[in-house]
Amino acid sequence: MADRRLREVARWVALAAAIAALVVFVVAQRQSVDVSYGRSPSPPAGVTEGAAGELSDATVPSVEQMTALVRAAEVVRLPGSVARWDEQRVRAAMGAEPMRILVAPPGLDEAERDRVRDVKDATIRVIGTQVTGGAYQATGDSLDDWRAEFAAGDVTNLLITLIAGLREQPPPADVDRLRWREPTAAELEVVAARLRRTGLYTAPGATLTQVPRQEAFPGGDALYVALPRQSPEAPLLRYGPALTRLFPGRPIVELHGDWIEYHGPDAGDFAEVTAAGFYAQFGDRLGRYAYPQATVLGAYLGRVTDVRYAGLFDRPLPYRPADPLRVALPVLPWLFVACAGVFFALSVRSLLRPLRRPRSRPEPGLPARLAGLTALAVEMSALTDRRSEAALTRGITALTAARSALDDDLPDAHVRDLLAGAEADLDEAGRLLPYPGYRPADYLRERLA
């Protein structure tokens, strides 16, 4: 009995374990979606939508007002717009028929961008630094393009390419008009002093106040310099080379607006790869929206982390303990099948048990009673007369039915019912016989005594 209960418990435990394995396996599938080379710990999403603060406070007037503005002037710059270009070259590219250009600020929401697009009189629309016109959009495809676009808001090359596209002419070669200058000793000293204290220098106008936590540069000795977007007309201030001489061996990340440059160790190995991948993927969003510098830097550092973990340059990866779930995952199907098998075996066993057991014994009194009544019927059959023969025959019929019910293993209650019927019939026959002692109750008592 205890053995049987133990098996029953084991059966349910096997079922519970199988279901648990199935649930764990299904829940774990979610984790397999994020594929990362070398299990890089960079955040999965590069630049997150909405919450990243990419919408600015800037807004645009109504479509009618903008249409009126565009009709009044060839170039309309709405308040807050950042795009700049070389007027001379663009006008030369336009040639005899001038085009109307509407420049809107970055960080507009969907409805505001729709309003800008609805100004039909504007041939070319510039939202932030995203340049569109007709069915075309001009995007940068080289580091020079992106550097001009994001460090200085310079869209000259994009405008010229788009104008050529609208005119169905081959675009002229790009011209990089950005010029750089080294900081003066006084400027460098201010930045260096700040970097020695906190590791982060934020120039007036830049929005980076805190460096996002990332594993891009382990050791925590990276230096960050954040500068606002600068004007393309004047040479741009570049601290990187000077700081590399001042802090040899330390990674230096320099932000010009949305443009991020890396100086320092291994720069030749990955700086260009990272920048090209980053701006090719996010350039369109960065031009259209006004992301805070911290968000852009976070996404960039994530990309650097990915490149590091891809093993492109030989740095030892930090030790990461094996995830027990990942280790267990391949075993789960077999565990599940084993549990299902145990459950199946125990279930089948509990089903087969009644068949393998010797045929169930009827209650001990029944066969004896059947035998006694049969003997009585045999004795009576020799003495019976016309009056009692019908009752006796009915009794014998009922005894036959009880006999075959016993042989068929039918329930004891049923056999007992049939025997009771037979006994009643035999009793009736016995009462009709002229001789005493043939009533079943008397006869059985006598025999058993």
Add this chain to the structure above:
Amino acid sequence: MGWVWAAGVVVLLGAGFAVAAVPRLRASALERRTAWSSARAGIATAGVSRDACPGRVPEAEALLTRAETITAGRGGVTAAREATELARRADLLWREAAHG
């Protein structure tokens, strides 16, 4: 690897259904056999009463014929109970006629 899960689920569900269904099927089969055993016994008893009856009782004969027809159709528990009941009524009629 998917087939492992599928096979496991099939085995689990199959075993579960079997454990629930087989005893139930067994019990209903036993109940049916018992009911038919009663019906056959009742019909045999009624037959004996008919043979012992001096006259004919058309109503009882009709009842017994119906009971035998039902038996020939080999139905379930309900059919067996009905046959039993018909045979019992036929038996009573014949007995009353015999005792007159």
